[in-house]
Amino acid sequence: MTEYAGRDGLREMQELTQRVWSPASRFHLGDLAWERSANAARSADWRTAVWRDGTVGPVVAWGWLEQPGHLLMAVDPARPELADQVIHWFRETADGDQLATGVLETEHHLLAPLEAAGFRRDDQSPYYTHHWISLDALATPVAPDGLTLRHVRADEVAKRAAVHRAAWSDLAPSKMNEGAMAAVMSAWPYRSELDWVVVNEAGEFVASALIWLDEQYQVGLVEPVGVATAYRRQGLGQAVNLAALHALRAAGGTRAVVCPRGDDGYPKARALYQSIGFKPGSRTLHLLLG
Numbered sequence: 001m002t003e004y005a006g007r008d009g010l011r012e013m014q015e016l017t018q019r020v021w022s023p024a025s026r027f028h029l030g031d032l033a034w035e036r037s038a039n040a041a042r043s044a045d046w047r048t049a050v051w052r053d054g055t056v057g058p059v060v061a062w063g064w065l066e067q068p069g070h071l072l073m074a075v076d077p078a079r080p081e082l083a084d085q086v087i088h089w090f091r092e093t094a095d096g097d098q099l100a101t102g103v104l105e106t107e108h109h110l111l112a113p114l115e116a117a118g119f120r121r122d123d124q125s126p127y128y129t130h131h132w133i134s135l136d137a138l139a140t141p142v143a144p145d146g147l148t149l150r151h152v153r154a155d156e157v158a159k160r161a162a163v164h165r166a167a168w169s170d171l172a173p174s175k176m177n178e179g180a181m182a183a184v185m186s187a188w189p190y191r192s193e194l195d196w197v198v199v200n201e202a203g204e205f206v207a208s209a210l211i212w213l214d215e216q217y218q219v220g221l222v223e224p225v226g227v228a229t230a231y232r233r234q235g236l237g238q239a240v241n242l243a244a245l246h247a248l249r250a251a252g253g254t255r256a257v258v259c260p261r262g263d264d265g266y267p268k269a270r271a272l273y274q275s276i277g278f279k280p281g282s283r284t285l286h287l288l289l290g
């Protein structure tokens, strides 16, 4: 087992996540690329442990304290006994009175050992529902007059960060900055032709949708989508999303997944995805110790 502080360990986590991915998995390799790059400002508090089979064998488990008391984890379903080691590491490493974790409801190889260790399902907390779309019958994206759709260029980091902030500051100012966006745009498997924006007449970006393609399974993760506050409810969320999905299909993707809130505390994101044709699948479960 190797422990990391900060952002190190991403590629090893992605190695396992990709190797054992199936529609029953919570994480796509794009989730890890996005979460660990876009939130780099918080990374000083992160703790990560990666378990490898021998010194040169495959990665078989990882655990990530993305908050001092909150565990994200992945374990090779062929090695379910390793879940106990990840849980043990979590209890040794975590801070805080209330320890929590989350899994996809289909991850039985994680759920059973977590419950055996005393974690109980908490149905009061927000949860996320995977939504799926096949790319064989996509609607055509339409941008309102005066606005254009295109993918970003590698040198547009500052504008790309600005549109993220303009869309993600409803509740509190977004911490996205040029450094974090540069980290996103240099993280594997980022591809600028799968990172779409709506541009206004002044040349500003006013909406964005980023897709991460896992070429091994031809599946794209949509993460994130955002529309600047002043431009909402004009169909831009749909248009930029559909444009990115068409680009995903052109790049060899056959289906896409997105993970909006499934509870009624934040319904507009899933309403957007369902309006495009995404259909709900499995949900996450939030678990508390004790």
Ligand SMILES: CC(C)(COP(=O)(O)OP(=O)(O)OC[C@H]1O[C@@H](n2cnc3c(N)ncnc32)[C@H](O)[C@@H]1OP(=O)(O)O)[C@@H](O)C(=O)NCCC(=O)NCCS
Residues within 6 Å of the ligand: 167, 168, 170, 224, 225, 226, 227, 228, 231, 232, 233, 234, 235, 236, 237, 238, 239, 259, 260, 261, 267, 268, 269, 271, 272, 273, 275
């Ligand atoms: C969610 C978000 C991207 C929607 O963008 P948008 O451009 O306003 O969405 P659209 O105009 O394309 O709406 C398409 C459909 O989504 C649904 N929808 C969008 N906003 C909604 C809202 N506030 N309430 C209910 N349904 C909503 C509707 O079905 C809508 O169709 P309609 O306008 O014909 O009723 C935007 O509100 C946003 O950026 N929010 C903050 C970031 C965010 O939550 N991103 C998604 C997280 S996974």
